[in-house]
Amino acid sequence: MNEITSRMMGGDSLPNGFGNRDFQSRRATLDVVSAIGDIGFGYYILDRLEAYCSGDIRWSSMVRDLNGIIGVRYSFGKWVGKKNIEEVKTDNKKIKQFRINAVLFEFDKADIKPEAEEEIKELAKKIGKRYKFEKIRVEGHTDALGSDEYNRKLSLARAHAVHEVFAKYGIDTAKMEKIGHGESRPIDSNETEEGKANNRRVEIFVDLY
Numbered sequence: 001m002n003e004i005t006s007r008m009m010g011g012d013s014l015p016n017g018f019g020n021r022d023f024q025s026r027r028a029t030l031d032v033v034s035a036i037g038d039i040g041f042g043y044y045i046l047d048r049l050e051a052y053c054s055g056d057i058r059w060s061s062m063v064r065d066l067n068g069i070i071g072v073r074y075s076f077g078k079w080v081g082k083k084n085i086e087e088v089k090t091d092n093k094k095i096k097q098f099r100i101n102a103v104l105f106e107f108d109k110a111d112i113k114p115e116a117e118e119e120i121k122e123l124a125k126k127i128g129k130r131y132k133f134e135k136i137r138v139e140g141h142t143d144a145l146g147s148d149e150y151n152r153k154l155s156l157a158r159a160h161a162v163h164e165v166f167a168k169y170g171i172d173t174a175k176m177e178k179i180g181h182g183e184s185r186p187i188d189s190n191e192t193e194e195g196k197a198n199n200r201r202v203e204i205f206v207d208l209y
Contacts, residue, residue, distance in 0.1 A: 110157030156180025
């Protein structure tokens with residue numbers, strides 16, 4: 001018996017911590033038409049604690065079925081990676097600060113390494129789900145090597161690259177600002193390799209309500 005099958009899969013995020021996934025499949029044979037649908041929703045109660053529900057619907061000229069699951073998930077993973085992305089403690093409770101190490105970028109370029117986008121994506125998703133914010137500032141910095149103008153352009157380009165990943169994963173661009181400080185705001189000495197590495201960074205400032 002000849003059979004024709006088509007499938008479509010997709011997923012996206014909804015506001016306020018909701019996430020959905022959807023699946024649709026249509027199958028047609030010579031004498032039976034069937035459809036399968038799967039949808040789920042989740043809400044982050046705490047940073048790592050998520051309540052979720054999911055269900056699937058099966059319908060055909062022979063079978064009609066509905067199943068559902070309700071549960072909770074807890075993640076034991078780190079909020080952000082200690083080495084490449086870290087949360088920086090501030091004295092202002094209305095500001096959350098995160099630091100992205102320049103090792104996530106191609107050397108002397110603004111391009112984010114393909115394997116590093118996943119880390120920045122996770123930071124963007126968690127900020128979007130965890131905090132209510134007025135504005136996010138994405139600020140790029142370099143070490144003292146090179147001219148002031150070159151470093152300013154490079155730092156702005158790296159800030160723009162992070163800005164684009166944040167926008168791609170649900171952060172409202174109207175609430176984001178990108179700035180390139182170049183070498184003007186070091187946090188360590190530019191006389192040592194370690195100090196210069198610390199100065200090459202992108203910082204995220206989240207202004208909370």
